[in-house]
Amino acid sequence: MIPVRGFEGKTVAVFGLARTGLAAARALLAGGAKVALWDDKPATREAAAAEGFQLTDLTAADWSQFDALMLSPGVPLTHPKPHWTVEKAKTAGVEILGDIELFARTVNAAPEHKRPKVVAITGTNGKSTTTALIGHICREAGRDTRVGGNIGLGVLSLDDMHGGAVYVLELSSYQLDLTTSLKADVAVILNISPDHLERHGTMENYVAAKRRILLNQGKGDTAVIGVDDACGQRICTEITAANCRTIVPISASKAMSRGIYALDGLLYDASGDRAAEVADLKRARSLPGRHNWQNAAAAFAAAKGLGIDPAVAARALMTFPGLAHRMETVALIGRVRFVNDSKATNADAARQALSSYPQVYWIAGGQPKTGGIDDLADLFPRVTKAYLVGEAEDAFASTLEGKAPAVKCGTIEAAARAAYADAAASGKDAIVLLSPACASFDQFADFEQRGEAFRAAAQAIAAGRTTEGAI
Incomplete structure (x- = not known):
């Protein structure tokens, strides 16, 4: 578990008592905060109470006593309409945040020599495979690696941080909507196509949520951007103009003068003077198809952003075991x-x-x-x-x-x-x-x-x- 820093002695309302909410409650308590827990579902409240958590009826609570609302990502923030807890928090001037934001603030509060590396991955499709693949590469390179977020364990349930650790986090648009302080050493946007519009209201809002993964990046950080769709191309162009980080375009459909790309299953690194073939992805049994070649390009680029030997990363692509429920x-x-x-x-x-x-x-x-x-x-x-x-x-x-x-x-x-x-x-x-x-x-x-x-x-x-x- 990662004890949350920055809320010592403060009271945080936690709404949504499934995996994310309970993990956040434990982490807040471990960091010295007080928590007020609630859920709309009686069965979920009963399960939390059976686990020893004390509940607070947030429908009748005095919201002026809360310093923040930790909202589970599945709870509507804006669309189709704000959840009642969101309305109460806004009325009372209570900050609304999610578990990724709690993690980010804890990382930011750590002394420089104890801060871990953070790789954050989002996109409409391919997030989980790419996240697991980056985690696999990091482990093959001997890094102390923790994989979680929207895959596997919630971020605050992962082992506590230290300066040599690498956190590889899949982030959904729901999680990113609740995040403002995350600074990713490597941020990956794989692709963006219409999805979850009932939750975000418009495509523009959905894209804006995805782009939040790039917040706070600066010199020395890496942004890996898929450019096989129009949204990705636009984002890559816009952040290139900002010139404040290392930008690595990735593609599985075209050769590029710079970046990482895959053509007909062959992975090329064009980050140097000329493109060099680095792997034959047709030999990677768990990465079939062009979409997985894009995932592999992103993972290879992220590994380079972490300073991992490209030869080690290329070998790890061949040994990736794959994920359940994904081809x-x-x-x-x-x-x-x-x-x-x-x-x-x-x-x-x-x-x-x-x-x-x-x-x-x-x-x-x-x-x-x-x-x-x-x-x-x-x-x-x-x-x-x-x-x-x-x-x-x-x-x-x-x-x-x-x-x-x-x-x-x-x-x-x-x-x-x-x-x-x-x-x-x-x-x-x-x-x-x-x-x-x-x-x-x-x-x-x-x-x-x-x-x-x-x-x-x-x-x-x-x-x-x-x-x-x-x-």
């Missing part, structure tokens, strides 16, 4: 491979997986995002057949009509069985791909639970049985 093979039955890409919660993420295979038996659907799968029309010829699930199945069936065969299956288990039957009957090597292009919340608690349902269904098929009670 993960969960079963191989005869000539049929089941690929779990449950993390693809929007169309742009699903594009990455669909682009990686010449033909797929595609399982898609769930709680739809704005725009559905309309933007994937150029990839529909790769869909041998689609198997649709969840709330989106009617809309997706309409979009696919006349463009790719589709069947409504309702559930992940039914879709997996139907897709396997068709794939096996083809007599060819085949991919059954779960890449939903949707959120999971219509049928599952999160994308992990959805991916595990797919894994269980595939393994049940392999064992010659069906799962019971699977959604």
